[in-house]
Amino acid sequence: MGAFTSVKRSTEKVSQPSSADWANPAVIGLMGFGMTTMLTGLNVAGYYPGGANLALALIWGGGAQFVAGWVALKKGNIFAGSAFTGYGAFWIALFLLSNPSVGLPATTNILGFWLVWTLFTLTFLLNAWKHGPGIFVVFLLLFIAYLLLDAIAAGATGITTASGWEIFLDGLVAWYVATGIEVEAHYGRKILPF
Numbered sequence: 001m002g003a004f005t006s007v008k009r010s011t012e013k014v015s016q017p018s019s020a021d022w023a024n025p026a027v028i029g030l031m032g033f034g035m036t037t038m039l040t041g042l043n044v045a046g047y048y049p050g051g052a053n054l055a056l057a058l059i060w061g062g063g064a065q066f067v068a069g070w071v072a073l074k075k076g077n078i079f080a081g082s083a084f085t086g087y088g089a090f091w092i093a094l095f096l097l098s099n100p101s102v103g104l105p106a107t108t109n110i111l112g113f114w115l116v117w118t119l120f121t122l123t124f125l126l127n128a129w130k131h132g133p134g135i136f137v138v139f140l141l142l143f144i145a146y147l148l149l150d151a152i153a154a155g156a157t158g159i160t161t162a163s164g165w166e167i168f169l170d171g172l173v174a175w176y177v178a179t180g181i182e183v184e185a186h187y188g189r190k191i192l193p194f
Contacts, residue, residue, distance in 0.1 A: 022071050022074060022075055023071075023185075024181060024185065025067075025068035025069070025071035025072045025075070025080065025084065026068070026072070026080055026177075026178065026181050027178045027181050027182045027185075028064055028065075028067075028068045028178075029064070029065050029068030029069065029072070029080065029083075029084040029178075030138075030174045030175070030177055030178035030181070031064075031174075031175060031178045032060045032061050032064035032065045032068065032088075033061060033065055033084075033087055033171070033174050034171045034172065034173075034174035034175030034176075034178060035056070035060060035061075035171065035175065036053070036056050036057055036060055036061030036091060036171070037061075037142075037167060037168070037170055037171030037174060038167075038168050038171030038172055038175070039052075039053045039056060039171075040053055040057075040167055040171070041145075041164045041165060041166070041167030041168030041169070041170070041171060042164065042168055043164070044160060044161075044163055044164030044167055045160070045161045045163075045164025045165050045167075045168065046160070046161060046164065047164075050098065054095055054098055054099055057091045057092075057094055057095045057098070058091065058092060058095040061087075061088070061090075061091030062088050062089070062090075062091035062092035062095060063088065063092075064088070065084045065085070065087055065088035065091065066084070066085055066088030066089065066092070067088075068080075068084040068088075069081050069082070069083070069084030069085030069086070069088055070085065072084055073085070079124070079127060079130075079131060080131075082124075083124050086120060090117060093113075097110070097113070110153060111150060111153040111154050113153075114146055114149040114150045114153050115150055117146055118143065118146035118147060118149075118150055121139060121142050121143045121146050122143060124139050125139040125140060125142075125143045128140070132177075132194060133194070134173065134176070134177035134180065134193075134194035135177060135194075137173050138170060138173050138174045138177060141166065141169060141170035141173060142170050144166060144170075145163070145166055145167045145170055148162075148163035148166060148167075149163065151163075176192070176194065177194045179192060180192035180193070180194035181194065
């Protein structure tokens with residue numbers, strides 16, 4: 001019988017996969033973060049409509065990252081697990097704040113919202129270097145992005161377009177790191193430095 005047609009008999013013991021059997025969730029988590037962040041950056045810079053990003057924020061940035069976070073926690077990786085779960089929750093919250101149909105006031109220009117995520121990001125930035133220079137750059141750019149969003153929410157003017165491109169760059173770096181991890185998994189060696 002082929003691999004897709006074989007059937008286990010009910011008397012056979014079925015082993016449960018261990019956390020070591022799970023694939024590295026960093027690829028899906030970083031790609032979910034990267035793509036949603038790039039499109040959000042383009043939106044902030046004025047080149048992409050915000051409403052078009054809402055579904056992506058909920059499903060890809062929020063849901064996929066949240067799942068990646070739980071897989072990372074299952075594998076014992078507290079850094080990736082906490083980061084992916086936390087930023088998955090961020091994208092879901094941003095979706096809710098940006099979508100008037102859910103009944104909340106439709107605004108994302110809330111200083112306190114951005115400030116707490118700046119502090120959350122600082123926690124990961126302080127630990128990011130231990131996870132490689134690519135991850136450090138992702139968190140450094142993300143920390144700068146939140147500082148810029150704090151400034152915009154506080155009323156700063158003239159920095160919106162530059163902030164959008166900085167946010168886009170952060171997403172692009174996250175996508176690059178995810179690509180490096182994916183390529184290494186397939187070729188068995190590091191090809192793209194990350």
